[in-house]
Amino acid sequence: MKEQISQLIQTALVHLQSQHAWGERPKEIQITHTKSPEHGDFSCNIAMILAKQQHTNPREMAQLIIDALDKTPLIKKIEIAGPGFINFFVNASTLTDVIAEILREKERYGFNPNRQNYKINVEYVSCNPTGPLHVGHGRNAATGGSITNLLKTIGFKVHREYYVNDAGRQMAILATSVWLRYLALMGAEFSFPSNGYKGDYIVDIAQNLKEKIGDSYVKPIAAVFAEVPPDFNEEAQTGDKEAHIDALITNTQKLLGQAQYDVVFELTLDAILDDIRNDLAEFGVEFDEWFSERELLRSGTQQRVLDKLKQLGHCYEEDGAIWFRATDFGDEKDRVLQRKNGQFTYFANDVSYHVFKYERGVDKMIDVFGADHHGYVPRMQAALKALGYSSHLGDILEVILVQFAILYRGDKRVQMSTRSGSFVTLRELRQEVGNDAARFFYVMRKADQHLDFDLELAKSESNDNPVYYIQYAHARICSVFRQLTEQQLNYDEAVGLNALTQLDTPYEQALLRSLNSYKDLLERAALAYEPHRLAQYLRDLAHQFHSYYNAQRFILENGGEKMQARLCLIAAVKQVISQGLHILGVSVPERM
Numbered sequence: 001m002k003e004q005i006s007q008l009i010q011t012a013l014v015h016l017q018s019q020h021a022w023g024e025r026p027k028e029i030q031i032t033h034t035k036s037p038e039h040g041d042f043s044c045n046i047a048m049i050l051a052k053q054q055h056t057n058p059r060e061m062a063q064l065i066i067d068a069l070d071k072t073p074l075i076k077k078i079e080i081a082g083p084g085f086i087n088f089f090v091n092a093s094t095l096t097d098v099i100a101e102i103l104r105e106k107e108r109y110g111f112n113p114n115r116q117n118y119k120i121n122v123e124y125v126s127c128n129p130t131g132p133l134h135v136g137h138g139r140n141a142a143t144g145g146s147i148t149n150l151l152k153t154i155g156f157k158v159h160r161e162y163y164v165n166d167a168g169r170q171m172a173i174l175a176t177s178v179w180l181r182y183l184a185l186m187g188a189e190f191s192f193p194s195n196g197y198k199g200d201y202i203v204d205i206a207q208n209l210k211e212k213i214g215d216s217y218v219k220p221i222a223a224v225f226a227e228v229p230p231d232f233n234e235e236a237q238t239g240d241k242e243a244h245i246d247a248l249i250t251n252t253q254k255l256l257g258q259a260q261y262d263v264v265f266e267l268t269l270d271a272i273l274d275d276i277r278n279d280l281a282e283f284g285v286e287f288d289e290w291f292s293e294r295e296l297l298r299s300g301t302q303q304r305v306l307d308k309l310k311q312l313g314h315c316y317e318e319d320g321a322i323w324f325r326a327t328d329f330g331d332e333k334d335r336v337l338q339r340k341n342g343q344f345t346y347f348a349n350d351v352s353y354h355v356f357k358y359e360r361g362v363d364k365m366i367d368v369f370g371a372d373h374h375g376y377v378p379r380m381q382a383a384l385k386a387l388g389y390s391s392h393l394g395d396i397l398e399v400i401l402v403q404f405a406i407l408y409r410g411d412k413r414v415q416m417s418t419r420s421g422s423f424v425t426l427r428e429l430r431q432e433v434g435n436d437a438a439r440f441f442y443v444m445r446k447a448d449q450h451l452d453f454d455l456e457l458a459k460s461e462s463n464d465n466p467v468y469y470i471q472y473a474h475a476r477i478c479s480v481f482r483q484l485t486e487q488q489l490n491y492d493e494a495v496g497l498n499a500l501t502q503l504d505t506p507y508e509q510a511l512l513r514s515l516n517s518y519k520d521l522l523e524r525a526a527l528a529y530e531p532h533r534l535a536q537y538l539r540d541l542a543h544q545f546h547s548y549y550n551a552q553r554f555i556l557e558n559g560g561e562k563m564q565a566r567l568c569l570i571a572a573v574k575q576v577i578s579q580g581l582h583i584l585g586v587s588v589p590e591r592m
Contacts, residue, residue: 002031002520004074005042005088012068013046022054033517040079040087041095041513047084058084095512096500102515102572103493107579110522115155118393121357122148124368125280126163129272130174132201133279133426136370139405139451141426142442142585144368145285146531147400149583154526159362160287163353166269167293173197173245174272175265176252179217180224181206182264188221193248194231195241205271209264217264219255226251279427283435284585293349301352302344305387306337314386329382350376351383354397358384364393366529368400371448377401400529405442405451433458439585440467443531463546466539470577471589473542473549477574478590480554484567489559493571496564503565507548511573514541518576531584538580545573 006029013025026049034043047062054061062080069078077089102109124144127137148158165171177196181203184190192198209217228248232241253261273290280286296302306322309315314325320340324347327334337348344352357365369376377399389396407414407424414424430438437458444466445451463469484491503512518537525533554570556563578588 001074001090001094001516002042004072005031005044008069008072008075009044009046009065009086011070012065013050015068016064020054022050026050033513033520034087037509037513039081040077040089041516042088042090043081044086044088045084047080047086051084062086092504092509093501095509095516096503098512098515098518099500099568099572100497102518102575103497103568106575107582109575109579110154110519112155116157118363119157119159119361120151120364120366120393121159121161121360121362122151122366122368123161123163123357124148125285126165126369127276128165128170129269129276130170130197131199131272132275135407135424135426135429135453136404138283138426138429138438139442139447140368140370140402141280141283141285142439143400143402143447143531145439146443146534146584147366147368147526147529149585150522150526150529150531150534153579153583154523156526159289161289161291161357162287164273164290164292167297169246169249171265171269172249172253175261175268176245176249177202178205178209178268179252179256179264180248182209183218183221183224185210186215186218188218188224190221190225191231193241193245195245196248201272201275205268208271209267212267213263217256217260223255224248224251279425283426283430284439291353293353296349296353296356299356301356302348305352305355306344306348309337309383309386312386312388324383324386326379326382326386329385331378331382335379335383347379347383350380351387354380354384355387358389358396364391364395365397366400367397368402368447371401371403373399374401398529400447402447403450405453407453407455409455429453436471436586437465437467440470440535443584444535446530446532466535467586468592469546470538470542470581471586472592473545474574474577474581475589475592476549477545477570477577480567480570484555487555489555491567491571492564493568495561496566496568499561499565500568502562503569505552507544507551508566508569510544511541511548511569514544515572515576534580534583538577538584541573541577541580545570 009029010025016022017025026046029044029046031042031044034040047065048058050065051058051061059080062084066078066080066086074090074094075088076091079087079089081087105111122144124147125133125137125141127133127140133141144160148160152158173195174197177193177198180190180192180196184192185203185206225248228251229243230239231244232239256264277290306315309324310322314328315337316323316325321336322338323334324337325334335347336345337351338344354365380399381395381397384396407429426438433441433455441453441458442451457465458467461468481491503509514537518541521533521537525531548570552566554563554566581588
């Protein structure tokens with residue numbers, strides 16, 4: 001319907017352009033669903049855009065466009081509203097067409113086959129494998145998973161990727177922490193470094209290491225702490241925790257040697273990665289690829305990227321380091337790619353990783369990151385622009401920033417720190433509130449807005465709990481069809497589809513308007529990477545259905561066409577709720 005109205009307006013503008021010798025007309029005409037039925041079904045702001053170009057009154061321009069529109073049985077009435085909006089009221093028979101389309105397409109409703117050749121790489125979660133996932137990671141996982149599902153639903157080919165940061169200092173601290181816990185299990189006595197990774201999971205990994213290698217990796221504790229600077233003392237405010245842990249890393253690698261150190265490192269990495277994979281899989285979040293940072297480092301991509309940027313004239317040398325002229329491409333300052341000692345920076349690795357993605361053949365890359373990566377966006381887009389990468393799907397790289405999810409137990413906020421071990425894991429949250437509530441609550445708000453996770457509301461079975469409310473609407477519709485079978489009555493879809501004009505109550509009209517807006521909502525939510533739009537839509541649709549359920553009977557004593565038409569309507573509502581919940585990673589129960 002939106003496309004038909006857009007075409008009507010385009011045809012009218014062609015006619016007006018020839019009459020008035022206007023300049024180039026807009027290539028795209030924005031048609032939106034109105035928010036309330038008194039303003040019609042669809043609205044267009046084209047009159048205000050053209051009035052500004054032609055220096056005339058918007059309402060007069062709107063009337064000029066209306067007068068030039070071809071007559072069509074699809075449109076019942078057209079009105080001018082506010083400063084110059086053109087509102088379209090469509091005929092009731094047009095509104096009901098969506099039911100047949102939904103029932104015919106089912107889970108493929110909203111799918112555009114023209115997008116199947118476009119590949120989008122979506123990277124999400126990608127947290128350092130230094131401990132279990134906590135509730136903050138859960139919001140990233142739910143957001144990224146819902147975005148990929150939205151994009152796939154409207155037709156794109158999506159590659160879901162997790163970047164495993166399995167190289168660098170944090171992993172060295174992790175491996176050293178595990179070995180120190182192993183030594184403690186073997187009887188060594190010492191003060192655990194304040195900057196080491198703590199928590200029961202480190203002890204568990206150390207216990208596994210002990211069971212595997214026995215006492216063969218035990219070294220004198222005096223040698224472990226030889227020439228190690230003092231740790232930070234909070235009471236005396238002396239010592240250096242960073243220098244302390246770095247010296248312990250050096251001693252660990254020296255005392256163990258490469259072969260033994262690799263055993264500790266790999267056992268630690270595998271244990272945590274396995275836990276993360278299992279946790280995400282149980283949460284309904286899966287990936288097509290787990291890409292290792294070490295593989296990137298072995299590929300030599302950093303040097304290739306550096307050489308290309310140099311060749312293009314986008315680098316310069318200063319104080320022995322190689323800098324990228326990021327300010328030439330919109331960043332606030334230039335960035336170091338290679339330090340004076342020859343080591344590549346984290347920024348160089350990030351650029352190289354995205355080049356690696358691009359070279360695997362993608363039309364667009366989307367990164368779903370924590371909000372603390374806000375400075376990452378302009379520098380990465382600058383680098384990719386400098387390298388000449390572009391996409392017909394907009395910017396080659398889009399970065400979605402996800403604010404932290406704050407968990408409350410009553411009025412008390414739970415503090416979380418991966419190193420201290422004082423955090424609530426995603427698994428603990430799921431066990432307490434369930435996967436469905438966790439997935440839905442995480443995406444209820446726009447990703448860049450702070451989220452206060454209300455634990456008690458998420459566990460409640462009430463209309464105030466949005467996921468329960470939506471699932472209950474689906475279960476209620478299933479119960480109607482079960483009752484139909486119990487009463488030995490039939491659901492005749494063909495009869496119902498031919499009688500849809502009998503859906504004339506305000507409740508039915510409200511549902512029809514919502515169903516007509518669903519495909520457009522899917523499109524907008526997917527292309528804006530905003531699953532919260534779908535969550536809000538489903539909540540509104542469930543409210544409309546519950547109102548209808550409480551006001552009308554679906555199984556009528558005399559059966560007939562009206563009953564079949566109502567059954568077709570609620571079957572379409574059921575299909576939309578089912579598809580929407582699946583996109584958000586929420587189960588669709590038939591009984592509650």
